[in-house]
Amino acid sequence: MLRAALLCCLVFAAQSAYAAARTPFQIRCEDTISKTISVLSAKQNGYTINTQLSYKMLTAMKGVANNNSYVLGLTRTESRVQIGLAGPMLQDPVSGYECVAPQISVQLTYVPVKIYVGNEFPAGTCGYKEILAHEMRHMQAYMDNLPKVEKTVRAALAKRFGGQPLYGPAGTARSALAFEIDSGWLPYIKAEMAKVELVQAAIDSPAEYARLSKVCDGEIQKVLIRTRAGR
Numbered sequence: 001m002l003r004a005a006l007l008c009c010l011v012f013a014a015q016s017a018y019a020a021a022r023t024p025f026q027i028r029c030e031d032t033i034s035k036t037i038s039v040l041s042a043k044q045n046g047y048t049i050n051t052q053l054s055y056k057m058l059t060a061m062k063g064v065a066n067n068n069s070y071v072l073g074l075t076r077t078e079s080r081v082q083i084g085l086a087g088p089m090l091q092d093p094v095s096g097y098e099c100v101a102p103q104i105s106v107q108l109t110y111v112p113v114k115i116y117v118g119n120e121f122p123a124g125t126c127g128y129k130e131i132l133a134h135e136m137r138h139m140q141a142y143m144d145n146l147p148k149v150e151k152t153v154r155a156a157l158a159k160r161f162g163g164q165p166l167y168g169p170a171g172t173a174r175s176a177l178a179f180e181i182d183s184g185w186l187p188y189i190k191a192e193m194a195k196v197e198l199v200q201a202a203i204d205s206p207a208e209y210a211r212l213s214k215v216c217d218g219e220i221q222k223v224l225i226r227t228r229a230g231r
Contacts, residue, residue, distance in 0.1 A: 025092040029099035029165045033088045036164060037103045038157040042146035047113035047139055049132070055118030055227075070224060072212075073131040074116040075138035079193040082107040083181055091170055099165040100173045104181070106153060106189065108146055113139045120223050126216035127223060134212065137203050145196040153189055 022030070053061075058071040084105040091098040115135045121128040168176055213221055 023095070025090075025095060025097065025099075026167075028092075029090055029101075029167070033090055033099070033101045033165060034103075036087070036101050036161045038154065038161065039103075039105045040108070040150050040154050040157075041106070042108045042150045044143055044146065045110060045112045047115055049115045049117065051117050051119050051121075051123060051128075053116055053119060055120055055224075058116055058118055061116075072118045072121070072127075072220065073135040075113060075135045075142075076116075077110045077113040077139075077142055079190070080107075080109045080111065081186060081189050081193065082109075083186060083189075085178060085181055089174060096170050097167055098170050098173050099167050100177060101165045102161055102177055104157060104161075106157075108149055108153075108189070108193065110142055110146070113142060115139060120227055121220070125219070127219045130212060130215045130220070134203070134208070138200055141196055141199045141203065145193065145199070149189070149192045149195075152192055156188070157185075 055070055055072050058074045059069070062071045062074055084107075085102065086105075087101045087103040089098055089100040115132070115138075117128055117131050117135065121131055166173055166177060
């Protein structure tokens with residue numbers, strides 16, 4: 001954290017020094033090299049439905065330890081954040097400073113979503129349809145999260161870089177920027193992606209579980225009782 005603070009201070013201190021009056025080097029940096037660019041893209045990779053595993057296997061996959069809790073369906077995916085960094089740089093031998101115009105590309109994706117429905121509930125049955133509908137809500141929450149994160153991160157990047165080049169002592173500007181991306185922006189974006197888990201937890205509410213236990217004239221409960229009894 002100390003290293004990050006020092007690197008950032010180098011860049012910001014240089015910017016502050018240049019802000020008072022534009023030097024010939026600053027004019028060259030701001031007027032001749034290409035502008036700061038931040039490009040974000042969010043991509044959905046679809047989903048698959050797996051009905052080959054029993055609800056006991058799904059419960060084990062979920063890691064549920066409570067003997068009275070059972071996982072009848074499960075939705076799994078993994079978020080991916082890729083950040084590319086480029087941009088032209090100019091150096092000023094007189095002042096010993098350099099400038100870089102960051103060109104940052106961010107790609108947000110989820111690996112293909114895997115939806116599981118316990119094989120005790122064959123496709124076409126009422127229980128299967130209810131469990132699948134519940135899991136589809138989880139999947140939709142992931143899909144809805146992508147544009148939200150994209151909007152939030154785009155605004156944050158625009159506020160931080162503001163279309164202006166960054167300055168620093170020769171040999172430090174690009175490395176300071178790379179360190180800021182790795183130590184600051186990457187964890188920030190991952191944290192924004194992870195906020196969807198609060199939505200997921202709300203979908204798995206006690207009220208929703210109570211509803212599922214009563215749907216289809218108790219079909220789901222009957223299946224659980226029958227399989228637990230070994231029939």
